[in-house]
Amino acid sequence: MLNAAIMAAEEGSNPLIPNLWELLVTVVGFAVLLFIVIKYVMPAFEKTFAERTEAIEGGIAKAEAAQAEANAALDEYKQQLTEARTEANRIREEARAEGAQILADLKAKAAAESARITEQAQVQIDAERQTALVSLRAEVGTLATDLASRIVGESLADDDRSSRVVDRFLSDLETSSQSAGAIR
Amino acid sequence: MIALALPATTTEEGFIAPTIEDTHYPNIFPWGGEYGVLLEPGFGKQMLLMILSVVLIATFFLIASRRNQLVPGKLQFLGESAYGFVRNSIGKDIIGGRDFLKYVPWLFTVFFFVLVNNIFGAIPLLQVPTFSHPGSAYAIAAIFFVLWVGIGLKKHGLRYLKLAVVPAGVPWPILIIVVPIEIISNFIVRPVTHSLRLFATMLAGHLIVTLAGSAIAYMVGTGSILLQGTSVLVLIGFVAMYMLEALIMVLQAYVFTLLAAIYIEGALHADAH
Numbered sequence: 001m002l003n004a005a006i007m008a009a010e011e012g013s014n015p016l017i018p019n020l021w022e023l024l025v026t027v028v029g030f031a032v033l034l035f036i037v038i039k040y041v042m043p044a045f046e047k048t049f050a051e052r053t054e055a056i057e058g059g060i061a062k063a064e065a066a067q068a069e070a071n072a073a074l075d076e077y078k079q080q081l082t083e084a085r086t087e088a089n090r091i092r093e094e095a096r097a098e099g100a101q102i103l104a105d106l107k108a109k110a111a112a113e114s115a116r117i118t119e120q121a122q123v124q125i126d127a128e129r130q131t132a133l134v135s136l137r138a139e140v141g142t143l144a145t146d147l148a149s150r151i152v153g154e155s156l157a158d159d160d161r162s163s164r165v166v167d168r169f170l171s172d173l174e175t176s177s178q179s180a181g182a183i184r
Numbered sequence: 185m186i187a188l189a190l191p192a193t194t195t196e197e198g199f200i201a202p203t204i205e206d207t208h209y210p211n212i213f214p215w216g217g218e219y220g221v222l223l224e225p226g227f228g229k230q231m232l233l234m235i236l237s238v239v240l241i242a243t244f245f246l247i248a249s250r251r252n253q254l255v256p257g258k259l260q261f262l263g264e265s266a267y268g269f270v271r272n273s274i275g276k277d278i279i280g281g282r283d284f285l286k287y288v289p290w291l292f293t294v295f296f297f298v299l300v301n302n303i304f305g306a307i308p309l310l311q312v313p314t315f316s317h318p319g320s321a322y323a324i325a326a327i328f329f330v331l332w333v334g335i336g337l338k339k340h341g342l343r344y345l346k347l348a349v350v351p352a353g354v355p356w357p358i359l360i361i362v363v364p365i366e367i368i369s370n371f372i373v374r375p376v377t378h379s380l381r382l383f384a385t386m387l388a389g390h391l392i393v394t395l396a397g398s399a400i401a402y403m404v405g406t407g408s409i410l411l412q413g414t415s416v417l418v419l420i421g422f423v424a425m426y427m428l429e430a431l432i433m434v435l436q437a438y439v440f441t442l443l444a445a446i447y448i449e450g451a452l453h454a455d456a457h
Binding site for chain 1: 230241242249252253254260263285296297314318319322387
């Protein structure tokens, strides 16, 4: 080594001449490092990169899906709201119409009822008048004969008398009808 | 470096600038390899640092990528950022297409291999950029030369050699001049510059640091008040150069990787150029 050093120094060693052992160590060192990088380091990093990319893209896709879903739900709600409003309006209109209908029906019914009541009253009145007529007709003959016999029993010439008889008869009649009314 | 420089300055009269030999450390084992000698067997500090860099890079990235979680921790984030930088800023942007991933491990490995080995030059006690030794720079450039020529041949077959040296749409009289230029440029100048660029910048930076250090040691050691005072200026310049050197270390790792990516891309799409 010493000899070589001296020789080198004597020759003024050329800095461009390499030492082959250094060359060898460099090549082997690089090869070892390259092997480690290819075998372990690079796959690990690439795997992480790929996973990260996937995670981010997956997240974005998921968010987009959620957004789309939310939009769809919003649209649906809006449509439902519109439908509900239309429905409510329709129902209100219907109710109004129905109310009017009911009112009209009631009015008609009331009118009919009142007409029926009036008619019934009329019928009753007629019936009672008929009864009164019948009973009057029955009694008028008797009353007339009764009165006539009394007038005849008394003196028909005396006007005062006859008028008194008539009055008495009438008052009798009144009391008898009153008592008859009481009995009835 | 100061310890190395001192013998040179004490045995001779006046200041003797450290030579390139002085920028290298004694071998760790007695049968150490010699700088500038082709076949001297040995194991030196430079080789140790090379192995250390492999261990450091492998350990860091193995730990950083071990527990891969969707939400990364600090270490995983650091590892992912480093990997993602090479993968996207260099691999994807330069090579592009669908198959850039195939070459990302090469770019990733070489970037951190060169980066860490360069940074060694800025770390006290380690203090030698590994690629300031030409052997390592040649080796790493040769690996990529073989890689991109191989990619070209695999992709285009033997036609690749024609595609690489004969530009399309050039009239034939000019081709007589252009083809030799292209051959020299693509297959000789490219790999040589690829390695020498890295080697030369690292060696130059290392030399400057060594020079400044030994100069300070010499000036302080003279006992002259004037020289001792002046050494402060050297120190300021030294620190500035040190910072510049640190920047260049990172930059060269990037440039080396970027050029490797450009060469690979050129080989892949030789028919499009």
